[in-house]
Amino acid sequence: MRTPAQNAELALLLEVAGTPKPGNVDRHRDFDDLRFEHFLAGAVGASEGLRAAEGGGGVGDAFETAVAGMADQRGGNTQFGALLLLVPLVRAAGEDALTPAGVESVVADTTVADAAGFYRAFDHVDVFVDDPPADADDLDARRGSDAIPAVEERGLTLSDLMELSAPEDDNAVEWTTGFPRTFAVAESVAAGTGPVPDRIADAFLAQLAEHPDSLVAKQHGREVADEVASRAAALLDDEAPAEAVDAFGDDLVERGVNPGTTADIVAAGTFVALERDEVVV
């Protein structure tokens, strides 16, 4: 019987094993400098922070520990966004409260100290972050722990920070709305048929079609995110041959378009499905 922390780690591994996931590293695709094995090492390295969350440790500290461990490989940022979702979910699971209400309660209880932990996590790895609003330069996440005095002065909790990020970041939207897409992915992975990694790949394409990826929007603009969603939807509607999905993936990789937020939410949903025994490997 796996613990919540073990199920979270397994969810990270199953997510990267699911293929094809157009635009992402997966069982059958490496990028030049970011390879499958970096995700394996990232998942293993995150385990200590995930256990801290399971044991009731502060969400910010647990997240920082998970990210520091994740970063102990040469690929760079592998699972920062997925861990941002998993840490409160694992914390809720550790309290036998892995429901939208349970994780909302974890989010509501976050503190300014948790916000500081979140900023310290940026010291361990380079993460793509957009420019902050004009009046929030002192909160720029790229400042890492240097931003903590401003966070403390403003009295912002981690939940407050996610409210500020939600307009641009669908992981933050999960945080502030009870993780609706995460729980929906859990249902879709549970309802699927065949091997779990195949169900994960199906859930990824469905999510990509339904919600323009917010990382793609930040990096390439909203029009590109919409285009990617439309093409994903067409592949769903047509029951497209595997070659068409692969060609879509080739094109995204060539253009440097990486729907990373979608992958994060699919990993989080896979955790929920594993933890609730809705799916068995």
Added chain:
Amino acid sequence: MRTPAQNAELALLLEVAGTPKPGNVDRHRDFDDLRFEHFLAGAVGASEGLRAAEGGGGVGDAFETAVAGMADQRGGNTQFGALLLLVPLVRAAGEDALTPAGVESVVADTTVADAAGFYRAFDHVDVFVDDPPADADDLDARRGSDAIPAVEERGLTLSDLMELSAPEDDNAVEWTTGFPRTFAVAESVAAGTGPVPDRIADAFLAQLAEHPDSLVAKQHGREVADEVASRAAALLDDEAPAEAVDAFGDDLVERGVNPGTTADIVAAGTFVALERDEVVV
């Protein structure tokens, strides 16, 4: 900085990611009922037992815990043999003694209680085991924990059991001779070039060529094991094209020939290389 238990888990993941490894599940090959994701879940499930070994827990108990966790997936036996090698190595690493002498000392210190833990491990998963010698029917590993009274009556330690198994099982040979192939694999993985999973696949083929696989010999006879070794050697000598290695793998899978002992030793050697920082992912 990963702990010894984390490096052992990562070694299991990297081993199954290494491809091609003819006759085994790998990043690019599943069997019908034994798939890549079963190895991912097996590695994650083994982590508690690996942490017990790292913390100085009894080798037999740690092994049983690791195997019980590994078995919490539907593929059956994924990493029993690899864990039999990893547990004493992780224990030695936890004592800052990851050398042939250090692990020989762990082996020499095993007790009758460790032997009992080894037998209990067989209660958790079906493992292929050959018929025991005529005078050792009561020690048949297929009896699982039912064999413990006989083990206790004979006063056999886990090291004694490995001496008895060594004529038929190259993992037992590692146990009784200071893990020579394990440390050789670590050197070869460290000396390789390119991504770590590729080095692992290279080490696998070289080991398969040099040492007829003892699981293949037990399941199919020594002649088949020798034939497999010769064909592996020919592929090494010729710098064969990828297609020839794949065809070799297809043939082995079709015949149900699974060089599992070679994979076990390669996983153990990968752990040593990671733990000694001789290779970085």
